[in-house]
Amino acid sequence: MRRLIAALCISATPFAASAEEVTTYTLDNGMDVVVIEDHRAPVVVHMVWYRSGSADEPPGSSGVAHFLEHLLFKATDTMESGELSEVVAANGGSDNAFTSYDYTAYYQRVAADRLELMMRMESDRMNNLRLTEEDIVTERNVILEERNQRTDNNAGALAREQLRAAQYLNHRYGVPIIGWRHEMESLDMQDALSFYDLYYSPNNAILVVAGDVEPEEVLALAETYYGVIPPEEHLPERFRPEEPPQTAERRLTYVDPRVSQPYLTRSYIAPERDSGAQKEAAALVYLAELLGGSPFTSALGIALQFDSQTAVYSGAGYDAMNLDDTTFGLTVVPAQGVTLSEAEAAMDQVIADFLANPIDADQMERLRTQFRASEIYARDDVEGIANRYGAALTQGLTIEDVQAWPQILQQVTAEDVKAVAEKVLQRQQSVTGWIVPSQEEAL
Known part of the structure; x- marks a missing residue:
């Protein structure tokens, strides 16, 4: 009877009371760690979010945030190009990445006992990316073709691009995430590495781990793999040009x-x-x-x-x-x-x-x-x-x-x-x- 009464009380509790179990930490190097427990299945989602997206790009280099997202699947000091995704797939998982105006994120969804492997690989490409000129040319062609397919060959997408540029006269939200074609065509090694060296730093990143995990274990792994990466001492304040008040339709x-x-x-x-x-x-x-x-x-x-x-x-x-x-x-x-x-x-x-x-x-x-x-x-x-x-x-x-x-x-x-x-x-x-x-x- 007590269990029944307790169950009835829980069902009548205000909706906001039943939030996820979330534990947070901050590593010594400034990296934030968020652990969301869900023990219903032996699965874990491992994500690294960077507080840098297309709206943080330097003028004249539109598309570099998305370009770098592609390049991060290339080689590192310890991994071959494409190895991370191959390992994830071999372990029955899935992985991907995405870029927005305000962030870039990388994730893997795997069995919970593969979390340490994911941290080892993801932390490696946070600090040890090794690019070649061939990588730059190949991926630049890939993102240009992506723009062809998603934007240039789509009248609606081109219209939305023009509308957004008209909406934001001063803010970088008026620049497409994928970039303007004429600027994408000139993206080079220096553009990519400059963005990488500055923003792909632990003190600009958030580690989110959700699934069948214990917070203390996640923290221990995070300290082992991410905690040893030095912070970026010259990380700039996140400043964006403000949009002036619009006074005319x-x-x-x-x-x-x-x-x-x-x-x-x-x-x-x-x-x-x-x-x-x-x-x-x-x-x-x-x-x-x-x-x-x-x-x-x-x-x-x-x-x-x-x-x-x-x-x-x-x-x-x-x-x-x-x-x-x-x-x-x-x-x-x-x-x-x-x-x-x-x-x-x-x-x-x-x-x-x-x-x-x-x-x-x-x-x-x-x-x-x-x-x-x-x-x-x-x-x-x-x-x-x-x-x-x-x-x-x-x-x-x-x-x-x-x-x-x-x-x-x-x-x-x-x-x-x-x-x-x-x-x-x-x-x-x-x-x-x-x-x-x-x-x-x-x-």
Whole structure:
């Protein structure tokens, strides 16, 4: 009976109380260590996050952060080129890496008893990378081809690139992560090694280990393999140029014959999640769902896709995770026979109506339930949890911020959403783009 009562009490406990078991350390050389315990399966995710991404690149060397990500799979003092991935695969695991505006991360997912092997190899390439001119030429061609496939051969990607450049006039978020082609073509050994020597240092890194591990054992391994690497004494303060206040609406028309159907998109500068101040970001998460989430329940979907049949698609999006100011975006694809002018006017009317009318209480409660469920399901993904903490810590948040986020989401009110909507949805701080196959369709 006591066990039954205890179980009932646990199920009634506020949602925020059931956070992950997280233990943190800082090594003597400044490297942060985060251990997230999950003993349900004998698996571990080992990640190293660097507080350096494309927005930290020196002017004129766009794409070097992503370029270096590729180069880190080359040889070191003790490993052959490609050996790390081969060893991971031979041990039944998987590995990869990714670059964002604010970070670069490397990870392996393996059996828990292979953790020491992962640390030995990953710590080796943190400090002992050995590149050849052939490596530089080969990988430069690889990233150029990647740009060909993902951006240059994709009208939508090229349009987004131009829109983002128009949104950020001064901040490096206006430069594509993969880089501008003309600068990528000139990336060389010195560019790569300069970025590597400065930023790939333990005092600029976060080790995240999640899965079937004990914190003390992880710490001992981290001290053995990472703790012996000297810190970078000249690591610069993480300074970014600030975006000036936007006081005039910006518009552009992107014409590309590969566009299969004209559409319009608009983005607004919006606040990101800040440490100790995540309330506005949480309200923006609700705003994105209320305006352009499910077409069956969102303001844009109901008004444009069903009531007036002005659009065949409508949506809204907000990415709260940024070190600096982020964006809130809207997209509308007009129905056959509807011009972009008509579609934009209809979208503006929906926004005006949303700002003028109260938010339905049932809608808010439905979203609270949805967010609560998604947080619960997310706990079954060890890699996703490791990503959550790594991204947060490289973007200015703390462990406490991450664990407080679900409860902050639950506390958002309709008044909070209306307040942030009125603050963000201002035309003078927006960029509107029309993406069309020909100039004649830009009407």
